Amino acid sequence: MRVTRIGGPSVLVELDGWRILIDPTFDPPGRRYPFALGTSSVKTRGPAIEPSSLGEIDLILVSHDHHADNLDTAGRGLLPTATHVLTTASGARRLALPNVHGLTAGQKLELEVTGRARLEVTATPCRHGPAFSHPIVGDVIGFAFRRPGQPEVVLWVTGDSVLHRAIRRTASVLDVDVAIVNAGGVGFPMTGPLKYTMTGADAVQLITELAPRVAIPAHYDGWSRFRDGEKGMRAAVDAAPPDVRSRIRWLPDGQPVDI
Template sequence: MSITITLIGGPTALIEIDGFRLLTDPTFDAPGFYQLPHVKLQKLDGPAMTVDAIGEVDAVLLSHDQHSDNLDNAGRDFLARAKRVLTTEAGAKRLGAPAEGFAPWATTELQGKNGRSIKVTATPARHGPAGIEPLAGDVIGFVLSSDHQPPVYVSGDTVWFDGVAEVARRFKCGLVLPFAGAAQTRGPFHLTMDTNDTIETARAFPEALIIPLHTDG
């Protein structure tokens, strides 16, 4: 596979694939406390790369905008530097241009300078147990498809559920990046994949290399 993954911290990774440079959920703030509507987060580690070191990207793959551990202050500033920002429909309305909103299974295409293109498919995600949607808000993942290598799946903030299983049925992925930190706030449940969820995901994609994101910091 002609692909490089640079882990930057939290849910943020730089994916260089087939001549394209894509950044997942940008978080570049320094360690500290950050207030969400219902909980206070403490960021423990800073990013492995600065915003300036990232350079130009073809698109930001933003799973959701409403939680600062997936899009912090510096990450919001970074969005203006991206050629395209792909996110949820609700998130695109909140963020405005250049954000573009996608429902699960909607697709778009990125065009490269080398004449190549890459197809991006939004995938279902559920940010916690069934029924959590009114509280947690909309989230999507992404599948990257090209003619030159197996698809790449970025789960976004989700637990293992039928939507992830459906991604596995539709795409024979060669690389899977699950958001696997077992995030937990006030309830006796997790909001992102725990170990068991990640194992189920790996079983669903038996030919894929698994690189967990959003597991620390």
């Protein structure tokens, strides 16, 4: 597997010949994007790779389409160019593109592309905020990939989620090779101490319970509303037990890394 960090949640994964782009965000920095209930965030870092340098994309994963920090304007422009796009069932209805497949948590889909080995994907649960926040934050999913007929998950993309019962239960039953774990500890002044994604400490706890071969932190920088951010993620990793710390791999910006 080869993995390239683009920035924020955006990662390019090359797996068994597949070129998989996660949560494409390619707008330049400086713009403020509105979220729900009057909240907003400013993009503070641009992508480490421009869309023109990506090459052919077989599959784009969109954990949720309604927040610009996971799918911005330039990212939306890439969706029609991919062979397949996976997102939530409600997101698929909004995007309304012929190459988009909508999934709900627990649903499976087998994907095919000419010249590639088949991949099986299962949508995994996320909760993008405190309990009972779903009517405000909307649907979000993660993605667990297996080779057909094999029990091991070769890649798990957690999506944006707090650390809650369903995602911990998922971690307890998966045998994962590589996990891409979104963190950052998102919060907003108007909602006080409430969290909308995992902090670094939460992410390390999930990685501890999951015990993947490799865990890659993601979505911890590049936006103004991270309370925990890269500093919190690095502090949590540094404080983790050696056997957990040894699993965590920091990726450089824009440079392919063989995992």
